[in-house]
Amino acid sequence: MYPLSQLIIGVIMVIVMLAASVDGSVNANDLADYTMPLTLAATLGSGLFAALFAWRPLKMYTFANEYQPAGLKPYIAILIIPAVFLGIFALDLIQSYLDLPNLIEDVMKSASLSAFGFIVISLLGPIFEELIFRSGALGYMLRKGVDGKVAVVVSALLFGLIHINPAQIFVATFIGVVLGVIYYKTRNVILTTIIHVINNTIACLGMIYLPEEQDDELLHEIIGIAPTVFIIVAGIAICAFALARMPKTEKAKTADNQLIANENTTEDGTN
Numbered sequence: 586m587y588p589l590s591q592l593i594i595g596v597i598m599v600i601v602m603l604a605a606s607v608d609g610s611v612n613a614n615d616l617a618d619y620t621m622p623l624t625l626a627a628t629l630g631s632g633l634f635a636a637l638f639a640w641r642p643l644k645m646y647t648f649a650n651e652y653q654p655a656g657l658k659p660y661i662a663i664l665i666i667p668a669v670f671l672g673i674f675a676l677d678l679i680q681s682y683l684d685l686p687n688l689i690e691d692v693m694k695s696a697s698l699s700a701f702g703f704i705v706i707s708l709l710g711p712i713f714e715e716l717i718f719r720s721g722a723l724g725y726m727l728r729k730g731v732d733g734k735v736a737v738v739v740s741a742l743l744f745g746l747i748h749i750n751p752a753q754i755f756v757a758t759f760i761g762v763v764l765g766v767i768y769y770k771t772r773n774v775i776l777t778t779i780i781h782v783i784n785n786t787i788a789c790l791g792m793i794y795l796p797e798e799q800d801d802e803l804l805h806e807i808i809g810i811a812p813t814v815f816i817i818v819a820g821i822a823i824c825a826f827a828l829a830r831m832p833k834t835e836k837a838k839t840a841d842n843q844l845i846a847n848e849n850t851t852e853d854g855t856n
Contacts, residue, residue, distance in 0.1 A: 628705050631713035638721035646720040655771040655834040662776055665827055669763055669780055672824025675817045676759045680752070687752035697789040707789050711781035715764070715774040718744045723765050724772070730844060737765035760784065766828045772837045 638645040696702030718740055726736035745758030764777040771777075833841075 628709055628713075631710065631717070635713045635716040635721075638717060638725075645725040646716070648716075651716065651720045651724070651774050653773060653836070655773045655775070655836040657771055657776065657834050661831065662779075665767070665776070665831060666780060666783070668823050668827035669767075670784070671820040672763060673756065673760060673784065675820030675824070676756045678813065678817050680755050683755065685751040685755070688750050690752070694792045697792045703789055707786040708782060711778055711785055714744070715778045715781055718761065719764060719768040719774050719777050723768055727769065727772075727840070728844070733769050737762060737769055741765050763824065763828065767831070770831050770833045770837055772834065772840050 637643065639648055693706070696706060722743055723736055723740035726739065727733065731739075741758050741761030744761035745754045748754050748757045760781075764780065767777050767780070768774065
């Protein structure tokens with residue numbers, strides 16, 4: 586979902602819940618009345634961060650480079666997308682059994698019901714998030730020579746933790762790893778943004794149209810424990826296999842070769 590909005594709303598929710606626990610006079614659900622201003626503030630904040638990271642003094646990325654075609658063959662993208670969502674679905678199942686508190690569920694549902702909130706969560710949020718976490722954080726670390734695995738994990742942890750909402754940190758971190766691997770192998774945010782938009786759109790539609798009683802029903806109660814475990818294991822395995830077999834694009838190979846050349850030049854200069 587939309588990290589910076591959840592950071593803002595989540596902090597407010599924590600304060601409200603603490604206040605409510607003291608005298609019982611504050612209802613956390615009342616925050617749904619402030620959905621639009623909170624969503625607007627989060628949108629402006631995310632856009633500002635995305636622009637700031639591209640600002641010349643920082644120049645953590647350039648827009649033209651991040652949206653430059655990476656040369657990824659269409660059939661690979663077509664195969665990767667469903668594999669990724671099998672993995673996300675599996676992690677969603679695990680998260681549902683953890684039964685972690687969802688501090689901002691009512692607020693996010695309220696935002697999804699408005700046209701502006703729907704656009705922010707399903708479209709603008711993913712665009713800004715990919716520029717901030719993949720282009721900005723992950724891309725910057727890769728260009729500075731940080732090991733690819735380390736950079737992917739660090740950027741994923743940042744992506745997960747900034748959600749602040751316990752019910753989403755687990756899955757968000759997994760999504761951060763998946764999108765990080767894809768970015769590492771393509772060096773642009775086109776495919777990661779497409780996946781992110783699809784994921785958030787599905788989440789929004791689920792909050793709008795999925796009956797609350799069905800949303801709360803666990804899958805193993807419907808199909809049994811063994812089939813549920815099989816779905817979880819298979820989903821994660823297929824996702825991991827697809828990402829491992831995904832080839833690097835020429836753009837990614839060029840970036841890696843340039844980094845190696847720069848390191849060799851630096852070593853020659855110090856010898």
